[in-house]
Amino acid sequence: MTTTMTRPKVLVTYATWLGSTTEIALTIGDMLRAGGHEVEVTAIPEVKFVGPFKTVIVGGPIRVGEWSPDVVNFLEANRHLLRDRRLALFVTCLTMRMDTPESRHIVRGYIQPVLESFPDLRPFDVGLFAGAFDVHRVPGREQVKLWSKPHLQGDFRDWTAIREWAIGVSTYLASLEMPHKA
Numbered sequence: 001m002t003t004t005m006t007r008p009k010v011l012v013t014y015a016t017w018l019g020s021t022t023e024i025a026l027t028i029g030d031m032l033r034a035g036g037h038e039v040e041v042t043a044i045p046e047v048k049f050v051g052p053f054k055t056v057i058v059g060g061p062i063r064v065g066e067w068s069p070d071v072v073n074f075l076e077a078n079r080h081l082l083r084d085r086r087l088a089l090f091v092t093c094l095t096m097r098m099d100t101p102e103s104r105h106i107v108r109g110y111i112q113p114v115l116e117s118f119p120d121l122r123p124f125d126v127g128l129f130a131g132a133f134d135v136h137r138v139p140g141r142e143q144v145k146l147w148s149k150p151h152l153q154g155d156f157r158d159w160t161a162i163r164e165w166a167i168g169v170s171t172y173l174a175s176l177e178m179p180h181k182a
């Protein structure tokens with residue numbers, strides 16, 4: 001009788017426009033590594049093949065009420081593989097700069113059309129995080145008249161909330177990988 005312990009690879013992949021989601025993805029990766037998981041953190045355009053990963057964590061920002069097309073295209077392109085993977089999602093946006101039930105309701109409304117268009121994908125968790133916005137980093141400032149309001153400028157990322165979410169994911173994944181007798 002032998003006892004085996006496996007910690008399959010986790011892919012954390014992300015979309016970003018202005019760059020702030022990158023550090024969120026890296027922090028999620030760090031927390032998972034600290035929990036003993038083998039993790040790769042890669043921007044969506046750099047992901048070659050999801051095949052080797054048993055768990056995939058995908059996230060990206062909201063832009064004008066819609067989830068990043070990179071996230072949607074990634075889900076579509078990998079749909080068949082992701083059906084058989086553990087999947088978690090995360091969203092970054094400014095609505096979450098105040099974490100209230102109302103904000104969460106609005107953000108769930110942003111991502112609901114995407115979740116409904118992939119009924120076969122069943123994420124075990126969806127993290128809703130505040131992002132950051134610096135108008136000076138935006139190419140073509142004309143696009144962002146609405147978002148250049150001073151009260152929407154700033155880095156609202158809540159590292160405690162991000163770490164706590166990632167630790168929850170890490171603990172959940174570890175619980176699925178408890179030693180079993182062969």
Ligand SMILES: Cc1cc2nc3c(=O)[nH]c(=O)nc-3n(C[C@H](O)[C@H](O)[C@H](O)COP(=O)(O)O)c2cc1C
Pocket residue numbers: 015016017018019020021022061062063064065066092093094095096130131132133134138143144147
């Ligand atoms: C053009 C533009 C439109 C945005 N639209 C929304 C929106 O509709 N709702 C929201 O909550 N945040 C919105 N945001 C905020 C972004 O989601 C937030 O700044 C996010 O952290 C950006 O992530 P990134 O730095 O990885 O690109 C918008 C930002 C920009 C620049």
